[in-house]
Amino acid sequence: MRTLSPTPSSPSSSTTARPAGSGRWARTGSRAVLAAVGTAVVAIAAADLLNPQYSPVTEVISRYVNGTAGWLVTTALFLVAGASGLLVALLRRAGAPRAGRWAVGVWAAGIAVAGVFPADPPGRWGRPSTSDIVHGMAASPAFLALPVAALVLHGWLARRWTRGAGALRAVLGTSLVSTAVLLVCLVDVMDGPSLGTDAVPTLVGLVERIAFGAGLAWVALAAVAASRPAVRA
Numbered sequence: 001m002r003t004l005s006p007t008p009s010s011p012s013s014s015t016t017a018r019p020a021g022s023g024r025w026a027r028t029g030s031r032a033v034l035a036a037v038g039t040a041v042v043a044i045a046a047a048d049l050l051n052p053q054y055s056p057v058t059e060v061i062s063r064y065v066n067g068t069a070g071w072l073v074t075t076a077l078f079l080v081a082g083a084s085g086l087l088v089a090l091l092r093r094a095g096a097p098r099a100g101r102w103a104v105g106v107w108a109a110g111i112a113v114a115g116v117f118p119a120d121p122p123g124r125w126g127r128p129s130t131s132d133i134v135h136g137m138a139a140s141p142a143f144l145a146l147p148v149a150a151l152v153l154h155g156w157l158a159r160r161w162t163r164g165a166g167a168l169r170a171v172l173g174t175s176l177v178s179t180a181v182l183l184v185c186l187v188d189v190m191d192g193p194s195l196g197t198d199a200v201p202t203l204v205g206l207v208e209r210i211a212f213g214a215g216l217a218w219v220a221l222a223a224v225a226a227s228r229p230a231v232r233a
Contacts, residue, residue, distance in 0.1 A: 029090050030227035036083035037220045040076040041213075047072040054122060059205045061212060062119035062135060070118075077115030080216065084108035087219055090226040096156055103149035104222075107215070110142025125189050143182065146215045147175045153222065161225035168225070171218045178211035 048056050051067035065073040085108045091101045113134065120132040128136070150172045158165035185204035 026090060026093065026227040029086055030223040033083045033086050033090070033223035034220050036079045036086075037216050040079040040083070041216060043072040043076040043079070047076075055205065056209060057206045058202050059122050060119070060208045061205075062114065062139070063122045065118045066121040074115050074118070077111055080219070081108050081112035081115060083223075084111065084219055087223050087226070090223055091153070094160070094226045094230065096153055096226065100149050100153035100156070103145045103152060104219075106145035107142045107149065110138045110140075110145065113138035114142065140186075143179055143211060143215075146218065147172075147179050150175055150218050150222075157222055157225040160230065161221075161228050164221055164225055168218070168221055171214050171221060175211065175214040175218060178207060178214055182207045182211045 044061055047061075047064045047067070047069060048054075050069050050072075051064055054064060054067060061073060062077075064070060084104055088101055088104050088108060091104065117131045117134040117138070119135045120129050124132070150168075154168060154172055157168055161168075182204070185202060185207050189202050189204050
């Protein structure tokens with residue numbers, strides 16, 4: 001009587017190796033990032049609408065913390081910081097380049113500190129309070145770090161998510177240009193608004209919103225790309 005011995009299963013058939021960054025955790029994490037970013041955008045837009053006394057063209061987002069429902073701005077900053085911190089975890093799990101992860105971490109930490117220390121009311125560029133100084137010292141490196149992260153990680157993200165490569169490229173270009181223009185505008189307003197007309201003395205608020213919006217778009221796109229399975233050579 002013949003006995004059938006069980007056929008040994010190979011390690012590859014019994015255990016399916018998951019690429020780093022894939023799986024339920026990565027998908028859930030990317031969705032959380034998208035939800036946090038979307039909520040932050042809604043909160044900032046609501047703050048703009050609730051404060052018609054301020055101009056979004058001439059006033060930066062953080063100044064709105066002193067207006068009606070200023071808590072919306074603080075909430076938005078904490079949401080962005082949290083989403084960016086989660087992005088760092090997604091990138092680390094997926095094996096992204098360390099320099100890019102550190103740059104995203106600088107962005108996340110800077111935004112968090114900027115949320116803790118509120119900016120001064122509009123019109124106080126020349127004599128800032130201690131809170132405003134800390135706010136600016138945290139926000140400045142954050143705004144510089146994110147374009148660096150987008151540049152360093154662009155190739156890695158584009159290879160991981162080929163369908164999103166065009167969007168990543170567009171956001172990267174917008175972030176680099178708008179951040180450079182923002183630096184010019186900030187230097188200008190520190191010495192007194194002069195770029196613009198009498199009716200619109202500076203465009204710093206508009207430029208900051210473009211740079212910040214590009215940053216948020218990149219965070220969302222990077223989270224989606226990091227949650228994708230690694231491309232096997």
